[in-house]
Amino acid sequence: MNIEEKRILVTGVAGFIGSNLTDRLLNLGANVIGVDNLFNGRLENLEEALNYKHFQFHKGDIRDLNFLLDIFKDIDIIFHEAAFTSVPQSIKMPESCNDVNINGTLNLLNAARKRDVKKIIFASSSSIYGDTPTLPKIESMPRIPISPYGVTKLTCESYMQVFHQVYGLNTISLRYFNVFGPRQQDSPYSGVIAIWLGQIIKNKNLIIFGDGNQSRDFTYIKDVVQANILAAENKISGEILNIAAGSPIKLLDLAKLMLKLTNKEDLGINFDLPRPGDIIHSFADISKAKEVLKFQPKYTQELGLRDYFEWYCKKYGINLKIK
Numbered sequence: 001m002n003i004e005e006k007r008i009l010v011t012g013v014a015g016f017i018g019s020n021l022t023d024r025l026l027n028l029g030a031n032v033i034g035v036d037n038l039f040n041g042r043l044e045n046l047e048e049a050l051n052y053k054h055f056q057f058h059k060g061d062i063r064d065l066n067f068l069l070d071i072f073k074d075i076d077i078i079f080h081e082a083a084f085t086s087v088p089q090s091i092k093m094p095e096s097c098n099d100v101n102i103n104g105t106l107n108l109l110n111a112a113r114k115r116d117v118k119k120i121i122f123a124s125s126s127s128i129y130g131d132t133p134t135l136p137k138i139e140s141m142p143r144i145p146i147s148p149y150g151v152t153k154l155t156c157e158s159y160m161q162v163f164h165q166v167y168g169l170n171t172i173s174l175r176y177f178n179v180f181g182p183r184q185q186d187s188p189y190s191g192v193i194a195i196w197l198g199q200i201i202k203n204k205n206l207i208i209f210g211d212g213n214q215s216r217d218f219t220y221i222k223d224v225v226q227a228n229i230l231a232a233e234n235k236i237s238g239e240i241l242n243i244a245a246g247s248p249i250k251l252l253d254l255a256k257l258m259l260k261l262t263n264k265e266d267l268g269i270n271f272d273l274p275r276p277g278d279i280i281h282s283f284a285d286i287s288k289a290k291e292v293l294k295f296q297p298k299y300t301q302e303l304g305l306r307d308y309f310e311w312y313c314k315k316y317g318i319n320l321k322i323k
């Protein structure tokens with residue numbers, strides 16, 4: 001299935017990943033209908049998309065079935081990015097996380113079935129693996145989430161597989177590993193790279209929760225967008241695939257790399273207590289995505305950081321000398 005001229009629905013369109021994916025889809029010539037309730041998303045993320053005449057934005061909630069049925073007209077593909085996305089917030093408010101992620105996703109699947117949508121690509125997460133010691137994380141291993149957020153993502157993956165098996169809907173779940181890049185919010189609940197960049201800009205020391213020896217497989221947004229488009233064009237269904245750079249970095253090394261690249265090595269690194277629900281090591285085996293989707297990450301963490309910092313400085317008129 002080629003993306004050009006397809007009618008595509010993106011949920012969570014005003015969020016970090018949804019908006020980057022939408023810009024690329026529009027650039028490829030697709031018609032995109034975007035949905036977001038603006039709980040966490042921002043209209044400023046849609047500035048580029050709104051320049052395209054084949055883009056429509058609908059403010060609404062994925063838990064509202066009538067709203068979805070009204071806007072679902074001849075949709076070929078859904079990229080489902082909308083979610084309650086914060087692990088720490090999911091620990092404080094498990095019911096809200098459950099409601100948006102599980103009830104919202106089930107609603108979307110039901111609307112898709114009623115309106116004969118051909119394909120859904122679901123944004124799952126490495127959080128479903130929990131803190132099992134086995135590394136790298138491979139799709140076939142046991143999944144033992146340690147946060148309500150992880151539980152909801154695992155349940156949604158199961159719904160994707162059941163809707164494939166029972167109703168013949170074409171579904172794919174992509175398990176993203178720590179995505180970073182342009183438009184990621186600098187808030188206590190977002191990814192650490194955006195938070196640290198905010199601290200660097202304000203000339204503040206970086207804060208690490210834990211001893212810094214925990215590792216993550218940080219994945220650049222452009223590689224995640226590439227994986228989604230490959231998944232849309234592929235015929236596979238009912239499958240689950242890890243999407244990551246496939247190379248882990250310790251948080252302490254990442255902090256030092258960010259300070260070096262931004263010429264801010266004079267700033268210090270402070271350590272705080274580990275956060276509940278945070279896993280220690282995360283590192284993906286991406287051989288399935290490479291084989292099935294021909295996915296090939298193009299950004300090492302350093303390349304991704306440079307691209308992100310350059311975008312940030314240009315967007316906000318900040319004069320950081322990137323090394």
Ligand SMILES: NC(=O)c1ccc[n+]([C@@H]2O[C@H](COP(=O)([O-])OP(=O)(O)OC[C@H]3O[C@@H](n4cnc5c(N)ncnc54)[C@H](O)[C@@H]3O)[C@@H](O)[C@H]2O)c1
Nearest residue numbers: 012014015016017037039040041061062082083123125179
């Ligand atoms: N960023 C990451 O590192 C990462 C890693 C793994 C998985 N994911 C998944 O990828 C997807 C996108 O994440 P993101 O980082 O762009 O997060 P984000 O918070 O920037 O985007 C999520 C969007 O969903 C919208 N939304 C929330 N509840 C909604 C509802 N009830 N109805 C309609 N819209 C709603 C928000 O307003 C927001 O714009 C999410 O499903 C997330 O769980 C992200």
